[in-house]
Amino acid sequence: xxxxxxxxxxxxxxxxxxxxxxxxxxxxxxxxxxxxxxxxxxxxxxxxxxxxxxxxxxxxxxxxxxxxxxxxxxxxxxxxxxxxxxxxxxxxxxxxxxxxxxxxxxxxxxxxxxxxxxxxxxxxxxxxxxxxxxxxxxxxxxxxxxxxxxxxxxxxxxxxxxxxxxxxxxxxxxxxxxxxxxxxxxxxxxxxxxxxxxxxxxxxxxxxxxxxxxxxxxxxxxxxxxxxxxxxxxxxxxxxxxxxxxxxxxxxxxxxxxxxxxxxxxxxxxxxxxxxxxxxxxxxxxxx
Amino acid sequence: xxxxxxxxxxxxxxxxxxxxxxxxxxxxxxxxxxxxxxxxxxxxxxxxxxxxxxxxxxxxxxxxxxxxxxxxxxxxxxxxxxxxxxxxxxxxxxxxxxxxxxxxxxxxxxxxxxxxxxxxxxxxxxxxxxxxxxxxxxxxxxxxxxxxxxxxxxxxxxxxxxxxxxxxxxxxxxxxxxxxxxxxxxxxxxxxxxxxxxxxxxxxxxxxxxxxxxxxxxxxxxxxxxxxxxxxxxxxxxxxxxxxxxxxxxxxxxxxxxxxxxxxxxxxxxxxxxxxxxxxxxxxxxxxxxxxxxxxxxxxxxxxxxxxxxxxxxxxxxxxxxxxxxxxxxxxxxxxxxxxxxxxxxxxxx
Numbered sequence: 151x152x153x154x155x156x157x158x159x160x161x162x163x164x165x166x167x168x169x170x171x172x173x174x175x176x177x178x179x180x181x182x183x184x185x186x187x188x189x190x191x192x193x194x195x196x197x198x199x200x201x202x203x204x205x206x207x208x209x210x211x212x213x214x215x216x217x218x219x220x221x222x223x224x225x226x227x228x229x230x231x232x233x234x235x236x237x238x239x240x241x242x243x244x245x246x247x248x249x250x251x252x253x254x255x256x257x258x259x260x261x262x263x264x265x266x267x268x269x270x271x272x273x274x275x276x277x278x279x280x281x282x283x284x285x286x287x288x289x290x291x292x293x294x295x296x297x298x299x300x301x302x303x304x305x306x307x308x309x310x311x312x313x314x315x316x317x318x319x320x321x322x323x324x325x326x327x328x329x330x331x332x333x334x335x336x337x338x339x340x341x342x343x344x345x346x347x348x349x350x351x352x353x354x355x356x357x358x359x360x361x362x363x364x365x366x367x368x369x370x371x372x373x374x375x376x377x378x379x380x381x382x383x384x385x386x387x388x389x390x391x392x393x394x395x396x397x398x399x400x401x402x403x404x405x406x407x408x409x410x411x412x413x414x415x416x417x418x419x420x421x422x423x424x425x426x427x428x429x430x431x432x433x434x435x436x437x438x
Numbered sequence: 439x440x441x442x443x444x445x446x447x448x449x450x451x452x453x454x455x456x457x458x459x460x461x462x463x464x465x466x467x468x469x470x471x472x473x474x475x476x477x478x479x480x481x482x483x484x485x486x487x488x489x490x491x492x493x494x495x496x497x498x499x500x501x502x503x504x505x506x507x508x509x510x511x512x513x514x515x516x517x518x519x520x521x522x523x524x525x526x527x528x529x530x531x532x533x534x535x536x537x538x539x540x541x542x543x544x545x546x547x548x549x550x551x552x553x554x555x556x557x558x559x560x561x562x563x564x565x566x567x568x569x570x571x572x573x574x575x576x577x578x579x580x581x582x583x584x585x586x587x588x589x590x591x592x593x594x595x596x597x598x599x600x601x602x603x604x605x606x607x608x609x610x611x612x613x614x615x616x617x618x619x620x621x622x623x624x625x626x627x628x629x630x631x632x633x634x635x636x637x638x639x640x641x642x643x644x645x646x647x648x649x650x651x652x653x654x655x656x657x658x659x660x661x662x663x664x665x666x667x668x669x670x671x672x673x674x675x676x677x678x679x680x681x682x683x684x685x686x687x688x689x690x691x692x693x694x695x696x697x698x699x700x701x702x703x704x705x706x707x708x709x710x711x712x713x714x715x716x717x718x719x720x721x722x723x724x725x726x727x728x729x730x731x732x733x734x735x736x737x738x739x740x741x742x743x744x745x746x747x748x749x750x751x752x753x754x755x756x757x758x759x760x761x762x763x764x765x766x767x768x769x770x771x772x773x774x775x776x777x778x779x780x781x782x783x784x785x786x787x788x
Binding site: 169170172174175179182235236237238239240241242243244246247270273274275276278279307308309311312313314317338339342362364366367369370371374393394395396397 | 464465466469472473474476477492493495496498499500501502503527609610619626682683684685687704705725726727728731733734735736737
């Protein structure tokens with residue numbers, strides 16, 4: 151089911167454009183101000199690709215679309231979907247539970263991939279509503295820019311906690327077809343997710359999770375998450391490398407690589423000079 | 439930098455026995471609690487109830503196999519449980535909690551139990567020994583940095599507080615496509631801060647201040663002076679109409695005789711004139727990654743409170759979860775509304 155070796159080694163994380171990053175508020179506001187203009191974001195994306203990033207890990211939001219529209223070239227985007235904005239906390243029910251924006255079976259748009267979701271649609275299984283939400287967000291992404299789908303941690307971890315193996319199977323099948331590429335899962339619970347995926351025999355193209363020397367946000371704890379990194383079969387793309395700004399990027403990257411991370415996702419909030427710092431990480435060619 | 443005195447881990451005291459926990463309300467918080475319960479070593483997810491069929495369908499579709507019912511009585515028949523986590527909407531929250539307490543269950547209410555003291559009447563009407571099983575959890579009480587700040591204040595290293603300021607800012611009311619239903623900034627954010635202030639500085643007995651309505655009839659900003667029972671006065675500012683705060687920013691600033699403290703969900707800074715309480719003279723700064731995080735599964739801001747609740751079921755101290763604190767916060771919110779209307783100082787009572 152998996153396609154070993156196809157997961158990227160270096161991505162620019164740009165989720166902080168649309169989601170609260172784990173960093174100090176001052177830093178978050180500074181970066182948000184820097185990329186308020188779509189031109190600034192567009193230039194940064196191009197510089198990141200030139201410096202060795204294979205793709206951009208981002209929410210395909212109107213903000214990101216405006217930046218991509220500034221460019222006349224393809225920018226490979228690993229799309230973090232469904233979008234889960236903080237303002238959703240004004241609603242009593244979870245985003246995925248809300249009806250009204252449901253795109254329905256006919257608009258899931260994955261050709262044969264949509265067939266994977268037919269049982270879910272009939273039974274009300276989570277993957278149907280999550281895929282519909284992903285479809286809703288995917289409209290902000292031109293086909294030329296699609297590199298793959300990363301199911302957002304809120305959806306991943308809900309299915310994980312509930313022990314819903316079918317969700318993972320179905321989202322992989324649909325995501326690979328719909329996004330013409332890779333499909334994987336973002337999680338806050340690397341240790342548990344990797345253990346369950348192995349038990350279920352499910353092999354996503356990648357998993358995205360926090361990895362840093364402080365063990366910050368690594369679940370169930372640092373040792374458990376590092377154990378998951380060492381297991382074969384599921385490439386882990388490490389984010390939260392700077393532990394909320396407590397350690398340097400170099401230190402975080404060194405730690406992640408030493409412990410077996412397949413790839414790295416430094417976020418915009420982790421970088422001051424995107425081009426030079428990404429180039430220093432070596433990019434795909436510089437990987438050991 | 440971890441020289442600030444340690445606070446007990448939220449799960450300190452948890453034993454090996456397993457409790458059956460149920461959830462009332464399958465909304466956002468209910469789902470999060472079901473996730474955390476399902477992955478907790480010391481409890482099992484017994485089931486849930488929610489009157490709305492679509493939310494029950496959603497929970498079933500997510501993969502939860504435990505019984506999901508439309509009423510508390512039906513859930514009791516199908517799935518015996520020891521304790522209930524109440525995440526129902528404000529309008530029914532206190533009633534559900536009171537029913538469960540009267541039936542002999544331990545109860546954790548996620549957030550304040552109602553919008554007003556009157557709304558919490560079903561709980562207030564319970565005999566004191568029954569009401570004593572009520573636990574309430576608001577997010578700031580369990581945020582690691584704010585918890586650490588509270589323990590620094592409790593240690594007395596700052597001396598007598600001279601000036602206290604507290605604020606909560608969040609960008610919500612103008613959020614595209616997300617108009618809040620019925621609530622205002624007092625319900626949405628100030629209640630959380632008031633519970634924290636009650637915990638760190640004691641009960642609030644009198645309030646005065648003014649409110650601003652920027653986008654309609656609801657209160658969007660509040661500025662108040664809170665007088666605590668011990669004589670300490672806190673200046674409070676709150677707004678949910680400030681751009682740039684996707685997450686609520688809760689801040690408490692205390693200036694004492696021997697030093698000052700700024701505690702927030704962003705960082706903790708303690709500035710001492712002389713070494714005290716294991717901290718050096720000068721500024722000690724702590725960031726989230728500097729603190730231990732004992733949660734093996736984190737389903738959101740309610741998970742730490744859930745851990746503390748499960749620990750309390752196993753005999754750990756109730757501590758921050760004491761339900762009376764939330765009832766007092768409702769009394770303060772009521773007092774603020776009266777003070778904003780009258781322009782005069784108002785007494786608070788719960």
